[in-house]
Amino acid sequence: MKVIVVGGGIIGCLTACMLKQRGVDCVVLERNTPGHEASWAGAGILCPIHPWLYPDDFSRFVDDSLMLFPQLREQMEQATGVDIQYIESGLMIPEFESDLVSHRDAALAWSRKFNWEVEALSVEETMLMEPSLNGAQLKSSLRWPKVSQLRNPRLLRAVQAWMRQLLIPCVENCHVDCLLESSCGVTGVQDSKGQKYEGDAVLLACGSWSGELAEKWGCSLPVKPVKGQIVLLHGPVGTLHHIVKHDDAYFVPRSDGRVLVGASMEYVGFKKGNTPEVVQALLHAMLRIAPGLKDAEIEHQWMGFRPGSPDGMPYIGPVESRKGLWVASGHYRNGVCLAPATAVMVSRWMTGEAVPEYMHSFLPGRISTASETLGYPEF
Known part of the structure; x- marks a missing residue:
């Protein structure tokens, strides 16, 4: 064959x-x-x-x-x-006072149904693990310790x-x-x-x-292209420990101190290139969600076309x-x-x-x- x-x-x-x-x-x-x-x-x-x-x-x-x-x-x-730098960094979803949608109940029910280990954390517990988050607006968080990432x-x-x-x-x-x-x-x-x-x-x-x-x-x-833009930050190792997901942005810490901030969802066909408006939107989301990353250097930015359905x-x-x-x-x-x-x-x-x-x-x-x-x- x-x-x-x-x-x-x-x-x-x-x-x-x-x-x-x-x-x-x-x-x-x-x-x-x-x-x-x-x-x-x-x-x-x-x-x-x-x-x-x-x-x-x-x-x-x-x-x-x-x-x-x-x-x-x-x-x-x-x-x-x-x-391939397969790392079990864990995943955290913080919930803030200004959030329009709460995923907490649905996420906990799904985790129980499919046997994904999850922890419901208080503000204090969350900030102890991730001090770079916006503690002033934080209500609580969910943490999945077994979630992994790779390069x-x-x-x-x-x-x-x-x-x-x-x-x-x-x-x-x-x-x-x-x-x-x-x-x-x-x-x-x-x-x-x-x-x-x-x-x-x-x-x-x-x-x-x-x-x-x-x-x-x-x-x-x-199947159609959905453009996504990502910004790469570089700061001290350990500034962020978990993958952090929020409706406005996600943050993926690498072992070398780099952090990926992503990602847009743009229905623009195969129009290539990064745009200042989207990059600024991602950085503004970073300041709202994880202000502890504000001093990190902006090292690079790129984009790709996801195959959407x-x-x-x-x-x-x-x-x-x-x-x-x-x-x-x-x-x-x-x-x-x-x-x-x-x-x-x-x-x-x-x-x-x-x-x-x-x-x-x-x-x-x-x-x-x-x-x-x-x-x-x-x-």
Whole structure:
């Protein structure tokens, strides 16, 4: 069996590795440089934004994916020597007097249902752990001590090194154009230069570009780019200890004193670049939520295009109307978090093995109900 993987981000590359381990030949086709879009730009938080707002099947998928990370990390580090800086930093959600929405009750109920260890902290307990927060406005907080993070660029470096060891070819700057088909189904793809890549199946995993390519192939896949901007601060090590999430911004502390402040949600197509207005909005949110970071140096800023979907959930599985065409896209803000389970499930599914029933909630042909809180941002 041979699979043509369209897309060289974390989803496409890791799935190719899992397929190869199951004896499937793969080639990865990437429109630019592998792993330099949303996979690289993300913050590496291994927990969805507000998982209690999603259907239960999404949480089951998240749990299965997170359970795979320790083994995957060990396997990749032994094979490649690349440290992905997987750190159990914990997650904290502070609640302030000025907040318009309280997530406390829903978050606690979800945590009990899915057995996520959580602590309800007082103002004093919160400030003892995170003195950089705005104690004057703080009401309380929730803390999940087992939530982890990693460095996206390091994860991609490890996966790409693993691909090379597994002898999986990756063709860069390959703009896939046509879907090749016969009376038996999909047989491959052709790029914009006329080069054909033939196989037994095609996996569409090119992130934010998946929707427009699927449309070109006559398929409905409502995946669209949602731009996110991030600011990188650099201050003393230990200024912030936990990942801190709030409706206005999140903060991810690295072990070297750097802190990621993110991230905007902009429905502007593929318009690149950082903008002063958004960067200032993120910094103002920092001053409201974590004023202890105010003296940190602004070191860098960047952006990426998340593959958004109407309901915030990914599209994974076979396309019913096109035999041999599979999809793994639309992971939105949860691509890295869901990458291990996506790769494992898709590799099993494509080679004829059964997958959990919950995976059918992510089928490409499902009816996606638009969600203002989880899906595309409103403007």
